[in-house]
Amino acid sequence: xxxxxxxxxxxxxxxxxxxxxxxxxxxxxxxxxxxxGKVLYAGPRKHLPAVYADxxxxxxxxxxxxxxxxxxVHSHPATEPMSRGMFDELGSPGLFYSSLYxxxxxxxxxxxxxxxxxxxxxxxxxxxxxxxxxDLSTPWSDWLDVAAQSGLxxxxxxxxRSAAWKTTNGYTVDYTWAEDGGRxxxxxxxxxxxxxxxxxxxxxxxxxxxxxxxxxxxxxLKASFxxxxxxxxxxxxxxxxxxxxxxxxxxxxxxxxxxxxxxxxVLAQRSIIGHGIFLDDHPSTPWHTKKDLNILAxxxxxxxxxxxxxxxxxxxxxxFGRYKRAGLRLGIGTDTYPHTxxxxxxxxxxxxxxxxxxPEAVSTKDVFDAxxxxxxxxxxxxDIGRIEQGSRADFVLVDMTHPMMRPSLDPIRSxxxxxxxxxIHSVYVDGCKVVxxxxxxxxxxxxxxxxxxxxxxRIAGSVSQRDRLGRSVEDxxxxxxxxxx
Numbered sequence: 001x002x003x004x005x006x007x008x009x010x011x012x013x014x015x016x017x018x019x020x021x022x023x024x025x026x027x028x029x030x031x032x033x034x035x036x037g038k039v040l041y042a043g044p045r046k047h048l049p050a051v052y053a054d055x056x057x058x059x060x061x062x063x064x065x066x067x068x069x070x071x072x073v074h075s076h077p078a079t080e081p082m083s084r085g086m087f088d089e090l091g092s093p094g095l096f097y098s099s100l101y102x103x104x105x106x107x108x109x110x111x112x113x114x115x116x117x118x119x120x121x122x123x124x125x126x127x128x129x130x131x132x133x134x135d136l137s138t139p140w141s142d143w144l145d146v147a148a149q150s151g152l153x154x155x156x157x158x159x160x161r162s163a164a165w166k167t168t169n170g171y172t173v174d175y176t177w178a179e180d181g182g183r184x185x186x187x188x189x190x191x192x193x194x195x196x197x198x199x200x201x202x203x204x205x206x207x208x209x210x211x212x213x214x215x216x217x218x219x220x221l222k223a224s225f226x227x228x229x230x231x232x233x234x235x236x237x238x239x240x241x242x243x244x245x246x247x248x249x250x251x252x253x254x255x256x257x258x259x260x261x262x263x264x265x266v267l268a269q270r271s272i273i274g275h276g277i278f279l280d281d282h283p284s285t286p287w288h289t290k291k292d293l294n295i296l297a298x299x300x301x302x303x304x305x306x307x308x309x310x311x312x313x314x315x316x317x318x319x320f321g322r323y324k325r326a327g328l329r330l331g332i333g334t335d336t337y338p339h340t341x342x343x344x345x346x347x348x349x350x351x352x353x354x355x356x357x358x359p360e361a362v363s364t365k366d367v368f369d370a371x372x373x374x375x376x377x378x379x380x381x382x383d384i385g386r387i388e389q390g391s392r393a394d395f396v397l398v399d400m401t402h403p404m405m406r407p408s409l410d411p412i413r414s415x416x417x418x419x420x421x422x423x424i425h426s427v428y429v430d431g432c433k434v435v436x437x438x439x440x441x442x443x444x445x446x447x448x449x450x451x452x453x454x455x456x457x458r459i460a461g462s463v464s465q466r467d468r469l470g471r472s473v474e475d476x477x478x479x480x481x482x483x484x485x
Contacts, residue, residue, distance in 0.1 A: 262299065
């Protein structure tokens with residue numbers, strides 16, 4: 001965190017927060033003044049107060065767009081990079097092509113590989129302009145240290161549950177319950193949450209995360225929500241994320257997952273529903289009611305929308321525009337590899353438009369808001385996801401001279417729909433530079449990926465020992481093309 005004030009000067013175009021309009025706005029020829037990780041001034045250069053005029057200029061930004069750092073509200077950094085090249089087309093036909101129950105346990109990263117998995121994911125997030133991430137992981141050694149070293153603002157969501165799932169035949173899912181174990185896991189998770197909140201970096205925080213609606217008892221869900229209320233922090237669970245889960249909950253309780261959560265009193269402004277796709281009016285989960293969407297809106301619960309992981313399975317949220325018009329707050333998460341969030345913004349917009357068969361269904365503003373100030377609101381924050389006086393100095397410099405940003409009638413449209421992360425030049429978190437010229441400064445991204453290659457080969461080599469039918473990687477994931485010669 002910088003102690004001496006400095007300027008980002010002569011910014012070609014800045015996306016700053018307009019309080020009067022409660023919205024981002026474009027400001028040409030702008031200036032930022034930063035000190036102690038906060039924004040002291042953000043506005044037109046011609047209005048720069050004289051007291052700041054002689055401060056040192058850290059960046060001459062006449063070739064840059066300066067925009068707020070993005071907020072990734074749902075990710076699994078310690079595990080997902082391990083699945084690269086494996087899960088793109090892998091799902092259980094008898095379980096509606098989900099990969100959750102049969103394949104994820106087989107390919108899951110272990111304790112030895114989690115640090116490098118996390119470093120790879122964190123690096124990809126930074127390189128794509130993410131400055132805040134919600135990291136949903138089962139607790140692992142050195143998690144807080146690696147998160148702090150990344151330079152990101154990390155909200156740690158240690159997951160816990162009362163039951164484990166498995167399939168022995170590929171078409172039914174069995175649950176093994178251990179309520180005492182769930183309670184112990186919750187206490188361990190809360191200890192991590194509290195440690196994150198008091199971490200010396202000042203960039204770590206916590207979230208209470210009962211892992212899945214179908215693996216957590218009513219008691220654990222209610223108790224965990226009370227703990228989130230006591231700490232005044234967000235609460236998130238995976239719900240309405242699979243057809244299997246929807247059917248399981250309706251069989252158990254005669255209610256949809258959303259309705260069951262509502263009956264427990266755990267839907268509120270602090271509640272985030274991870275995915276929230278399979279509601280009672282989704283074509284894949286027909287139910288006699290059609291009220292889930294209204295329940296979520298009435299409770300002001302939010303959705304962590306992760307389009308990529310479901311598009312791989314042939315499923316979509318129906319749809320971003322409809323949820324937003326119903327009054328829901330939607331943030332966007334990467335969930336899976338690659339952790340490049342601009343991909344998810346583009347996909348969220350395109351899939352929403354396809355659902356409603358109009359380009360007006362989901363706008364550029366809708367998805368950029370979701371990954372900035374709306375995403376921040378899911379975390380109870382108004383000091384990130386926007387650039388204004390008093391906000392945290394989390395911002396991104398986009399190279400406007402990059403060929404794929406030119407011509408640029410509207411810079412954010414060009415970035416999301418044409419350029420992707422190729423023009424992300426520099427990233428700052430708490431006023432500290434963590435990416436420069438497309439290179440991560442806080443972690444050795446290349447070394448972590450090299451290590452992950454070895455770790456994936458090690459884990460893939462023992463897949464047959466964990467697979468229910470003793471299948472090898474080659475059996476489970478046939479090559480795109482045969483090897484010749």
